[in-house]
Amino acid sequence: MEETTDLNRELMLDANATAGLLFEIFGVEMTAEPTECANCGNEAEIGTLLAFTRGPGIVLRCSACENVVLRIVQTPDAIYLDARGAVYLRLAR
Numbered sequence: 001m002e003e004t005t006d007l008n009r010e011l012m013l014d015a016n017a018t019a020g021l022l023f024e025i026f027g028v029e030m031t032a033e034p035t036e037c038a039n040c041g042n043e044a045e046i047g048t049l050l051a052f053t054r055g056p057g058i059v060l061r062c063s064a065c066e067n068v069v070l071r072i073v074q075t076p077d078a079i080y081l082d083a084r085g086a087v088y089l090r091l092a093r
């Protein structure tokens with residue numbers, strides 16, 4: 001395996017690759033929904049966040065400052081969602 005770092009963009013997937021998991025968690029399509037980075041205030045659709053899936057779970061980072069916006073870890077019993085990097089998440093009704 002090649003040497004990797006967390007921010008190696010060659011390992012990056014488009015966040016749309018995680019659309020299925022986000023749909024499973026929230027029950028609505030999330031990739032077109034806006035969110036705001038708690039670090040730099042960048043507002044962007046979730047589908048434009050930088051998705052890293054090589055670690056334990058999925059990390060979605062701000063495309064402007066690379067702050068971790070969302071972290072999702074799945075265990076056999078539960079899904080853990082760490083959203084402290086987002087000012088808000090919007091779920092369409």
Ligand SMILES: [Zn+2]
Nearest residue numbers: 037040062065
């Ligand atoms: Zn940011």
